Amino acid sequence: MSFLSDAELVLGALERYRCESIAGQVPVIHQERLARIIEELDLAALVREGGLSGDRLGAFVEAYLGTTTRLHHPAYFGHQAAVPHPTGSLASLIDGFTNNPMAIYEMGPGAASIEFFVLNWMLEKIGWEPAPTEPGEHGDAGHNGGGVLTHGGSLANLTALLAARSRAAPDAWREGSPSDLAVLAPEGSHYSVARAVGILGLGQESIIHLEVDERGAVVPDKLTGAWDRAVRAGRRPFALVANACSTGVGVYDPLEPIGKFCASRGLWFHVDGAHGASALVSAKHRSLLRGVEKADSVTWDAHKMLRTPSLCAALLVRDHRALDSAFQQEASYLFHEKEQPGVDFLHRAVECTKAGLGLKVFMVLAAMGEAGLAEYVDSEYALTQEAYEYIAGQPDFECPVRPESNILCFRIAGSDREQLRIRDALNERGDFYLSSTVFGDRRYLRMVLINPESDLDDVRRCVEAVRSAAGNGA
Numbered sequence: 115m116s117f118l119s120d121a122e123l124v125l126g127a128l129e130r131y132r133c134e135s136i137a138g139q140v141p142v143i144h145q146e147r148l149a150r151i152i153e154e155l156d157l158a159a160l161v162r163e164g165g166l167s168g169d170r171l172g173a174f175v176e177a178y179l180g181t182t183t184r185l186h187h188p189a190y191f192g193h194q195a196a197v198p199h200p201t202g203s204l205a206s207l208i209d210g211f212t213n214n215p216m217a218i219y220e221m222g223p224g225a226a227s228i229e230f231f232v233l234n235w236m237l238e239k240i241g242w243e244p245a246p247t248e249p250g251e252h253g254d255a256g257h258n259g260g261g262v263l264t265h266g267g268s269l270a271n272l273t274a275l276l277a278a279r280s281r282a283a284p285d286a287w288r289e290g291s292p293s294d295l296a297v298l299a300p301e302g303s304h305y306s307v308a309r310a311v312g313i314l315g316l317g318q319e320s321i322i323h324l325e326v327d328e329r330g331a332v333v334p335d336k337l338t339g340a341w342d343r344a345v346r347a348g349r350r351p352f353a354l355v356a357n358a359c360s361t362g363v364g365v366y367d368p369l370e371p372i373g374k375f376c377a378s379r380g381l382w383f384h385v386d387g388a389h390g391a392s393a394l395v396s397a398k399h400r401s402l403l404r405g406v407e408k409a410d411s412v413t414w415d416a417h418k419m420l421r422t423p424s425l426c427a428a429l430l431v432r433d434h435r436a437l438d439s440a441f442q443q444e445a446s447y448l449f450h451e452k453e454q455p456g457v458d459f460l461h462r463a464v465e466c467t468k469a470g471l472g473l474k475v476f477m478v479l480a481a482m483g484e485a486g487l488a489e490y491v492d493s494e495y496a497l498t499q500e501a502y503e504y505i506a507g508q509p510d511f512e513c514p515v516r517p518e519s520n521i522l523c524f525r526i527a528g529s530d531r532e533q534l535r536i537r538d539a540l541n542e543r544g545d546f547y548l549s550s551t552v553f554g555d556r557r558y559l560r561m562v563l564i565n566p567e568s569d570l571d572d573v574r575r576c577v578e579a580v581r582s583a584a585g586n587g588a
């Protein structure tokens with residue numbers, strides 16, 4: 115069998131999969147037991163015998179697709195993972211095939227150039243100076259932004275805090291972290307922020323929580339109080355992390371006053387826009403991030419709200435020098451003086467081998483165009499408002515906050531345990547896939563409206579399904 119005929123077979127299966135998922139003819143989620151999946155896919159025999167091609171490949175791919183959670187299904191409301199644009203999926207195929215680990219330019223000039231271009235596109239959306247394509251082009255090299263694409267927002271957040279630490283404690287790379295540093299962040303920050311603090315060896319006690327309002331958004335007037343608490347505890351705050359938007363309920367922190375506060379205290383201001391920075395492409399919603407240009411760094415995941423297949427996240431900095439000094443590594447086989455027609459990203463990234471991530475987001479951008487992406491963000495945010503009005507209007511349902519993005523939390527009358535039981539029942543039936551979160555000490559069902567195929571009727575049907583699961587104890 116040739117590559118081409120195998121590829122046609124796989125693409126045919128994927129197209130059928132996409133169509134039946136969109137038509138909602140199959141369960142959105144189907145969780146088989148791990149041992150059973152290993153057995154049904156006949157994994158051991160395939161490894162023993164090899165020859166995954168032709169009919170065998172076709173049978174395997176069909177069986178594998180049957181084990182997946184179907185993000186293309188309009189009842190997919192589960193998590194912040196993009197329903198990939200088909201052209202983005204083709205980019206994954208091209209990248210997987212060419213396999214150019216482009217963190218050093220010579221291993222992927224096209225991929226590196228596209229990453230550079232995409233980062234500049236993002237920098238401009240934030241309102242920062244893009245990086246010059248030719249050295250010395252902008253005069254003062256210090257004033258342009260910079261960035262790197264990473265395998266996920268968690269790594270981007272880690273890289274941001276590393277750059278921040280490097281500014282506050284330039285010797286930390288050699289001597290280790292000083293023991294008195296502190297990071298200011300709302301409790302509702304994504305767990306990757308606390309993980310980054312742990313990885314940097316700062317200790318969880320170095321996280322000082324910022325006070326938030328009833329929606330979980332940072333209260334600017336209380337920032338000084340958090341700073342004072344840190345200082346009273348003998349700590350030196352060096353970075354502040356704000357959410358744009360929060361993972362749990364999708365609410366944006368007020369970046370403008372937070373940015374002013376950070377500037378007045380010399381704090382590194384990191385905006386975790388992993389989910390919500392994509393609102394920057396929308397003329398209608400970019401004001402949710404008003405003040406983002408005051409940040410020192412921004413995390414922005416394309417694999418959440420830019421229809422890009424996982425993974426493709428960006429860490430962007432206002433001043434590129436901050437990122438260039440974050441890692442101070444030596445590896446003589448990779449880092450050496452050289453004349454080359456492009457740039458390396460290696461010195462900016464945790465990763466050594468890095469996929470051609472830029473190609474994935476670029477091909478989606480090129481397929482949908484900026485206007486198409488803006489329309490997508492607008493319609494998901496609008497649908498979420500409609501869903502909120504509808505659910506909050508049901509006598510037996512409540513929503514803890516009015517959403518600002520496309521993440522909506524709600525619960526039906528009943529205990530916290532009941533919410534989880536209902537979610538399990540829906541998953542078991544495969545009708546709807548919801549996630550769940552704790553907010554303000556209560557458990558909520560959580561809906562991420564990320565699939566362009568979902569509409570208000572799907573939301574209405576989901577509400578009915580929740581009600582019926584609650585009523586009949588299914």
Ligand SMILES: Cc1ncc(COP(=O)(O)O)c(C=O)c1O
Nearest residue numbers: 194266267268304361386388389
């Ligand atoms: C606000 C926020 N930051 C960071 C992350 C982590 O991003 P990733 O899953 O790409 O590592 C998430 C993921 O949901 C998030 O919502």
